[in-house]
Amino acid sequence: MSVAVLKKEDKVIAWIEQWKRERTQPVSAFIYDLKALRERAMDIVQGLPDGCRLFYAIKANPSKVILECLEPIVHGFEAASIGEVRKIREVSEHKPVIFGGPGKKDEEIAEALERRVMLLHAESTHELRRISLLAGRLGVTASVLLRVNLRASFPEATLVMAGRPTQFGIDEEQVPEAIRLALSLPHVQLEGFHLHSISNNLDPQLHAKLISVYWARAKEWQEAYSLSLRYLNAGGGFGISYTDPNRTFDWSVFTTGLRDVLAEQSIPGVELLFEPGRYMAAACGYYAAEVIDLKCNHGKHYAILRGGSHHFRLPGAWQHSHPFEVVPLERWDYPFARPEVRDVEITAAGELCTPKDVLARDVRVARLRIGDVLLFHYAGAYGWTISAHDFLSHAHPEHVFLGRERS
Numbered sequence: 001m002s003v004a005v006l007k008k009e010d011k012v013i014a015w016i017e018q019w020k021r022e023r024t025q026p027v028s029a030f031i032y033d034l035k036a037l038r039e040r041a042m043d044i045v046q047g048l049p050d051g052c053r054l055f056y057a058i059k060a061n062p063s064k065v066i067l068e069c070l071e072p073i074v075h076g077f078e079a080a081s082i083g084e085v086r087k088i089r090e091v092s093e094h095k096p097v098i099f100g101g102p103g104k105k106d107e108e109i110a111e112a113l114e115r116r117v118m119l120l121h122a123e124s125t126h127e128l129r130r131i132s133l134l135a136g137r138l139g140v141t142a143s144v145l146l147r148v149n150l151r152a153s154f155p156e157a158t159l160v161m162a163g164r165p166t167q168f169g170i171d172e173e174q175v176p177e178a179i180r181l182a183l184s185l186p187h188v189q190l191e192g193f194h195l196h197s198i199s200n201n202l203d204p205q206l207h208a209k210l211i212s213v214y215w216a217r218a219k220e221w222q223e224a225y226s227l228s229l230r231y232l233n234a235g236g237g238f239g240i241s242y243t244d245p246n247r248t249f250d251w252s253v254f255t256t257g258l259r260d261v262l263a264e265q266s267i268p269g270v271e272l273l274f275e276p277g278r279y280m281a282a283a284c285g286y287y288a289a290e291v292i293d294l295k296c297n298h299g300k301h302y303a304i305l306r307g308g309s310h311h312f313r314l315p316g317a318w319q320h321s322h323p324f325e326v327v328p329l330e331r332w333d334y335p336f337a338r339p340e341v342r343d344v345e346i347t348a349a350g351e352l353c354t355p356k357d358v359l360a361r362d363v364r365v366a367r368l369r370i371g372d373v374l375l376f377h378y379a380g381a382y383g384w385t386i387s388a389h390d391f392l393s394h395a396h397p398e399h400v401f402l403g404r405e406r407s
């Protein structure tokens with residue numbers, strides 16, 4: 001297995017070098033490049049055809065600084081819990097919010113309505129009834145999209161939320177019943193459908209095809225039930241290729257395909273919503289972990305890191321070797337020789353007492369010394385927040401945001 005070729009991020013490396021000059025503790029940090037985030041988000045939003053709106057799915061990275069950075073660029077935010085709705089409202093009182101997710105509690109639905117979310121995704125008929133009841137008590141009408149779990153299968157992506165049994169949404173076969181119910185309920189307004197069927201898809205043409213399938217279904221339901229649709233939410237799921245940098249999802253290929261789909265199948269007055277998380281935030285984040293020890297056990301080389309899967313669970317959860325670069329650092333404070341390996345395959349393990357605490361396996365490095373730093377790329381989404389921070393009670397990493405705009 002070879003080392004992934006990564007672009008050197010000078011600012012990020014300079015920050016690590018400064019840490020090593022100024023502090024004695026080993027480096028442990030999530031480092032975010034806000035300038036890169038801003039530029040990427042602008043490219044993504046500006047690439048979309050007219051009639052499309054982009055909502056950032058904050059579960060990918062709900063840091064306040066990230067939300068503040070994206071707020072002027074995106075059309076709105078997607079929240080999957082009332083905690084996320086509150087985080088968004090801390091940053092903006094008025095930004096449009098979509099509230100989705102299975103298992104919404106009554107208090108969450110009521111508070112979301114009080115905090116004036118733009119849309120709620122109804123995940124079941126029971127939830128539809130509860131939304132109507134709670135909206136009625138508040139004297140409001142709730143705008144809802146039905147989340148549909150389609151029957152077609154989409155084999156290409158890493159995680160699939162539909163096309164096979166999952167806990168998400170309403171089975172396509174039960175959609176007619178859900179539509180009839182929504183139309184009969186006094187305090188919900190059915191505004192459209194939500195179809196988030198795919199995750200980490202790397203094929204932009206397949207993604208455009210998927211939207212075409214969504215449009216066709218929405219049109220059938222619209223015609224069959226004379227619905228006045230306003231929105232079709234096509235979800236997120238645009239992929240990041242963690243293990244093969246040549247396979248990254250090409251946004252312009254997708255938006256070109258999307259333009260063709262919209263030209264052929266337009267539904268007048270209906271806006272197409274997207275709610276990407278990973279694709280927005282992954283590339284702006286880095287996870288830096290200093291090498292604490294090097295060893296060779298049973299013929300395999302290991303680098304033991306300050307940090308690990310309790311900070312960055314993504315590679316373990318996905319069972320991949322996460323791409324990293326070696327940041328060589330010259331400082332060496334011990335009065336004995338500095339251990340190093342050259343041109344060997346190393347496994348990068350963390351500081352936890354479990355063999356599962358591995359971030360990358362059998363990756364060739366030209367040279368690695370104790371005291372160097374492994375800088376993991378694509379750590380900006382589903383990094384820190386999906387990890388078990390207090391397992392073993394090690395100190396948390398630092399969280400640094402480079403390139404903040406001063407106002």
Ligand SMILES: *Cc1c(COP(=O)(O)O)cnc(C)c1O
Nearest residue numbers: 057196236237238275276277278
């Ligand atoms: C997680 C999620 C998203 C974001 O998914 P990404 O793969 O990060 O783009 C969007 N919509 C829903 C409903 C989700 O659950």
